[in-house]
Amino acid sequence: QVQLVESGGGLVQAGGSLRLSCAASRRIFSMGWYRQAPGKQRELVAAITSDGTTNYATSVKGRFTISRDNAENTVYLQMNSLKPEDTAVYYCNANQLGYHYWGQGTQVTVSS
Numbered sequence: 001q002v003q004l005v006e007s008g009g010g011l012v013q014a015g016g017s018l019r020l021s022c023a024a025s026r027r028i029f030s031m032g033w034y035r036q037a038p039g040k041q042r043e044l045v046a047a048i049t050s051d052g053t054t055n056y057a058t059s060v061k062g063r064f065t066i067s068r069d070n071a072e073n074t075v076y077l078q079m080n081s082l083k084p085e086d087t088a089v090y091y092c093n094a095n096q097l098g099y100h101y102w103g104q105g106t107q108v109t110v111s112s
Helices: none
Strands: 004-007 010-013 018-024 030-036 043-049 054-056 064-069 074-079 088-096 099-102 106-111
Touching: 004 088, 018 030, 018 088, 018 106, 030 064, 030 074, 043 064, 043 074, 043 088, 054 064
Parallel strands: 010 106
Antiparallel strands: 004 018, 018 074, 030 043, 030 088, 043 054, 064 074, 088 099, 088 106
16 A cells, blocks of 8 residues: 655646655555546546656646655645646546556646
8 A cells, every 4th residue: 555645736826836745655666647627538647656757748748847856755845937728637646567556636726
């Protein structure tokens, strides 16, 4: 079992920045962030493996940066140049050998 504790999120104006954090109860090979906007499917935002390999959704490339602290089992998502279409509930995800664990979700709202 893996517990994920998220922090960050909130309300920001378009063009602003936010930082999300997610701490896992133990080391996980791949950690990342998904988001789900009202009426839409949950989608991958960014993911990072323990060796630093990253993967980003096309819509956030160049604006969002994912990083992790392996010693603290924590993953971060720095979100810059936020747009109203980034508004969603953001979920921390931990993927261990194909088994997914999820955080409780944190709301990110970007006003125009």
